[in-house]
Amino acid sequence: MASKSEWEKxxxxxxxxSDEKLFFSDHEWDTIEAAAARIIPTxxxxxxxxxxxIVFIDRYLSGINYHYATADxxxxxxxxxxxxxxxxxxxxxxxxxYRAGVRELDAEAIRxxxxxxxxxxxxxxxxxxxxxxxxxxxxxVRLDEHEVFYSRLQGNSDTGKSFFDTLALHVRQGFYADPVxxxxxxxIGWKVIGFPGPKSLKDTMDGTYTTAPxxxxxxxWKDLLLTYEPPTDDN
Amino acid sequence: xxKRNDPxxxxxxxxxxxxxxxxxxxxxxxxxxVGFDKGPWxxxxxxxxxxxxxxxxxxxxxxxxxxxxxxxxxxxxxEGRIFNFSPVPSAVGGGTTHMAGWTPRxxxxxxxxxxxxxxxxxxxxxxxxxxxxxxxxYLTKVEWSYGISGLDGAEVGxxxxxxxxxxxxxxxxxFGEKFYAGCRKLxxxxxxxxxxxxxxxxxxxxxxxxxxxxxxxxxxPTETRSxxxxxxxxxxxxxxxxxxxxxxxxKEVVVDRNGKATGVVYIAPDGSExxxxxxxxxLALGAIESSRLMLMSKSARFPDGLANDSGLVGKNATFHEYxxxxxxxxxxxxxxxxxxxxxxxxxxxxxxxxxxYDRGHIGGGIIATTQIGQxxxxxxxxxxxxxxxxxxxxxxxxxxxxxxxxxxxxxxQETNRVDLDPTVKDRWxxxxxxxxxxxxxxxxxxxxxxxxxxxxxLEAAGAVRxxxxxxxxxxxxxxxHQHGTVxxxxxxxxxxxxxxxxxxxxxxxxxxxxxxxxxxxxxxxxLTIMAHSxxxxxxxxxxxxxxxxxxxxxxPITATK
Numbered sequence: 162m163a164s165k166s167e168w169e170k171x172x173x174x175x176x177x178x179s180d181e182k183l184f185f186s187d188h189e190w191d192t193i194e195a196a197a198a199r200i201i202p203t204x205x206x207x208x209x210x211x212x213x214x215i216v217f218i219d220r221y222l223s224g225i226n227y228h229y230a231t232a233d234x235x236x237x238x239x240x241x242x243x244x245x246x247x248x249x250x251x252x253x254x255x256x257x258x259y260r261a262g263v264r265e266l267d268a269e270a271i272r273x274x275x276x277x278x279x280x281x282x283x284x285x286x287x288x289x290x291x292x293x294x295x296x297x298x299x300x301x302v303r304l305d306e307h308e309v310f311y312s313r314l315q316g317n318s319d320t321g322k323s324f325f326d327t328l329a330l331h332v333r334q335g336f337y338a339d340p341v342x343x344x345x346x347x348x349i350g351w352k353v354i355g356f357p358g359p360k361s362l363k364d365t366m367d368g369t370y371t372t373a374p375x376x377x378x379x380x381x382w383k384d385l386l387l388t389y390e391p392p393t394d395d396n
Numbered sequence: 397x398x399k400r401n402d403p404x405x406x407x408x409x410x411x412x413x414x415x416x417x418x419x420x421x422x423x424x425x426x427x428x429x430v431g432f433d434k435g436p437w438x439x440x441x442x443x444x445x446x447x448x449x450x451x452x453x454x455x456x457x458x459x460x461x462x463x464x465x466x467x468x469x470x471x472x473x474x475e476g477r478i479f480n481f482s483p484v485p486s487a488v489g490g491g492t493t494h495m496a497g498w499t500p501r502x503x504x505x506x507x508x509x510x511x512x513x514x515x516x517x518x519x520x521x522x523x524x525x526x527x528x529x530x531x532x533x534y535l536t537k538v539e540w541s542y543g544i545s546g547l548d549g550a551e552v553g554x555x556x557x558x559x560x561x562x563x564x565x566x567x568x569x570x571f572g573e574k575f576y577a578g579c580r581k582l583x584x585x586x587x588x589x590x591x592x593x594x595x596x597x598x599x600x601x602x603x604x605x606x607x608x609x610x611x612x613x614x615x616x617p618t619e620t621r622s623x624x625x626x627x628x629x630x631x632x633x634x635x636x637x638x639x640x641x642x643x644x645x646x647k648e649v650v651v652d653r654n655g656k657a658t659g660v661v662y663i664a665p666d667g668s669e670x671x672x673x674x675x676x677x678x679l680a681l682g683a684i685e686s687s688r689l690m691l692m693s694k695s696a697r698f699p700d701g702l703a704n705d706s707g708l709v710g711k712n713a714t715f716h717e718y719x720x721x722x723x724x725x726x727x728x729x730x731x732x733x734x735x736x737x738x739x740x741x742x743x744x745x746x747x748x749x750x751x752x753y754d755r756g757h758i759g760g761g762i763i764a765t766t767q768i769g770q771x772x773x774x775x776x777x778x779x780x781x782x783x784x785x786x787x788x789x790x791x792x793x794x795x796x797x798x799x800x801x802x803x804x805x806x807x808x809q810e811t812n813r814v815d816l817d818p819t820v821k822d823r824w825x826x827x828x829x830x831x832x833x834x835x836x837x838x839x840x841x842x843x844x845x846x847x848x849x850x851x852x853x854l855e856a857a858g859a860v861r862x863x864x865x866x867x868x869x870x871x872x873x874x875x876x877h878q879h880g881t882v883x884x885x886x887x888x889x890x891x892x893x894x895x896x897x898x899x900x901x902x903x904x905x906x907x908x909x910x911x912x913x914x915x916x917x918x919x920x921x922x923l924t925i926m927a928h929s930x931x932x933x934x935x936x937x938x939x940x941x942x943x944x945x946x947x948x949x950x951x952p953i954t955a956t957k
Contacts, residue, residue: 164436164437164642164643164665165435165436165438166436166437166438166439166443166642166643199782199783200781200782200783200786201782201786201787202783202784202787204784204787206787206791208787228454229450229454229456230447230450232442232443232444232445232447232617233445234445234447243460243463243823244460244463247460247462247463250462251462287783290782294781294782298782298783298785299780299781299782299783299785299786300780300785301780301784301785301788301789302724302776302778302779302780302785302788302789302792302793303861304724304726304860304861305861306861307861308777308778308863309863309864309865309866310777310778310863310864310865310866311865311866311867311868311869312717312719312865312866312867312868312872312874313868313872314468314477314479314870314872315872316479316480317452317453317773318453318454318455318461318480319453320461326781329781329782332782333772333781334449334453334772337448337770337771337772338448338449338772339446339447339448339449341447342449350771351771353787353790353791354771354790354791354794354795355732355791355794355795356736356770356771356794358771359446359608362445362446362447363445365445365446365447365608365610365617366441366444366445366446366617366618367617367618368606368618370446370608371607371608372607372608372609372734372736372737372738373607375569375570375734375736375737376566376567376568376569376570376734376737376738377567377568377569377570377572377573378567380567380568380573382547382550382588385568385573385576385577385580385586386550386576386580386585386586386587387579387580387583387584387585387586388550388552388585389547389549389550389587390549391548391549392548392549392560
């Protein structure tokens with residue numbers, strides 16, 4: 162029996178500076194890294210390239226060894242049984258999606274007059290992403306616009322999406338996930354947006370990490386609430 | 397070949413909010429109890445931490461949708477799509493292991509919706525077969541044993557309470573403070589919502605809640621969240637009368653020739669099938685899976701599913717829907733709101749809970765301001781997904797936005813239902829639950845009115861831009877609340893269970909999750925589910941298993957429409 166409660170720990174860690182490729186070929190690695198750098202570009206702040214998002218994606222696609230960190234982040238969980246089978250099937254699907262995606266990026270770059278996606282300039286790369294995503298390049302959220310939204314079926318999982326949507330989601334995950342997964346190197350992603358995250362996953366388990374200082378420190382419910390009558394009986 | 401275990405007094409299927417209290421009450425009363433859960437038995441200090449990717453995106457706790465799928469469709473003629481609809485952790489402790497833990501009490505009006513409003517076209521409104529006053533003692537028992545914090549005297553219009561909260565609430569976050577300011581300005585009564593955790597100097601002598609802010613949908617490594625796995629399960633085990641069988645899937649409730657339940661058939665972790673006999677069978681899998689198991693349990697006596705003489709098993713499903721509005725603040729002008737902080741909720745209101753016909757809908761729901769989220773998954777409707785615009789959206793609004801959500805009280809409709817999908821099977825080869833649902837016009841009207849009100853509060857709080865998210869043309873199950881599929885009532889032709897959540901036609905079958913709720917209430921259901929389970933378990937222990945039966949007689953209601 163391979164209960165999730167008894168999954169073994171694999172003594173694996175990910176070095177974000179590694180150039181060793183577990184899944185991608187050299188060309189695929191360079192292509193996805195270049196695309197990631199257009200999804201979260203480097204500007205006055207670091208972007209996907211500096212955060213080593215490519216390492217995050219490569220390790221995730223390499224099999225099922227890097228799907229779940231152990232709770233304390235000291236290694237990874239070895240999936241077993243039916244869960245392992247299901248995860249392997251999804252990983253195979255992602256591998257196919259990415260392999261085909263790289264070919265698509267190159268083909269579209271060639272149609273735009275470049276040799277391939279990696280060697281295209283940034284404007285051309287963006288134009289390729291516009292074609293592949295099927296939508297115009299996103300514009301800034303503005304404070305003077307108004308738009309309404311409606312609830313719809315959607316989840317946070319990464320399955321059942323197009324190559325571009327999958328890539329955009331994985332790049333985001335690699336930029337902001339806990340650094341144990343290989344991206345967000347030195348918490349670069351968190352620093353860019355001002356998230357004071359934990360130094361390690363272990364720190365979230367034992368009281369070391371706290372966000373209490375980010376709450377309101379001095380307050381009185383009588384001032385905050387419109388109506389508040391503390392009970393005076395002894396119940 | 398099916399192997400047999402020694403018979404026990406009580407079998408409980410599902411060890412979440414419904415199963416937990418029943419396990420405690422029955423084991424403490426001296427009965428032998430076996431509890432099943434299809435999920436693993438995970439331990440906080442060993443398995444949980446603040447890993448956003450693992451808990452929010454890679455579904456460590458939720459059922460693997462490829463192994464335990466559900467399908468959903470919006471009407472009878474379309475094919476169901478596989479979707480993780482209303483996911484609840486597949487683990488001992490169920491939803492209580494991951495939930496943010498809003499635990500407001502229901503109001504007296506929640507139990508008498510039909511008496512208050514009569515027949516509403518297109519809906520199947522009904523009164524519950526018991527009332528607030530019958531549940532109140534059990535709400536108090538749960539608050540004081542499970543561990544709930546709240547601010548005594550802050551809820552204007554609350555039902556009677558026999559005892560105060562055992563703990564005060566957490567203080568406000570920065571966005572909570574804004575919410576309170578907006579409400580004050582508009583004359584709205586707000587309050588810190590009751591929550592399933594305790595704070596410093598609580599009267600239960602337990603540790604105060606963890607302050608990592610890795611909260612909603614995370615397991616808690618510090619075990620300071622009140623959950624069934626950290627309270628009622630260990631308490632039941634301490635009696636020596638209770639056994640947990642985790643990773644065990646119950647595929648059928650077995651009945652004898654007369655239609656009395658004799659026990660359950662389950663698939664053990666090694667794949668072999670066992671039969672477990674019992675004097676009483678309790679289902680507490682959640683309203684989707686409890687009705688699914690009943691529909692899978694076909695017999696000569698019940699060809700349409702267990703206890704399904706009325707044909708109502710699976711029907712009248714209600715799911716709530718979590719809807720919200722987001723407010724953006726100008727980062728140049730406004731201090732940081734720190735939307736990543738808090739134990740999800742940081743200020744709510746039941747000001748709009750009771751019916752006001754001028755609003756154009758009946759009923760109402762609870763509202764609250766909640767965390768925006770952690771870096772991977774902050775909520776920003778229509779957020780750009782790539783390029784400079786995407787990066788700027790995070791830089792500009794991760795710390796400078798807030799949201800105010802609502803729990804939509806959807807009206808029951810017979811056509812909103814759970815049945816067995818004709819083609820999709822789970823990992824055990826059994827047909828999965830198919831959800832068919834469409835909002836009632838009242839649901840759509842409530843969503844519009846309340847979300848517009850939330851927008852007003854955001855504006856009063858200083859938001860420069862607001863983004864309303866209204867109910868679309870189908871429910872998404874995003875509240876992870878489920879009720880109504882095995883309806884309670886007094887008339888066996890219009891309900892499946894009686895006032896003890898006991899099947900009309902199978903007297904040793906009880907369904908102790910939200911399945912019995914005749915209407916959805918406008919509050920999060922977990923506190924009510926636990927109290928409901930405790931009340932029924934009290935009846936099972938002290939009346940039913942003593943060979944007696946009782947009926948509850950309700951006083952007539954004078955309508956105050």
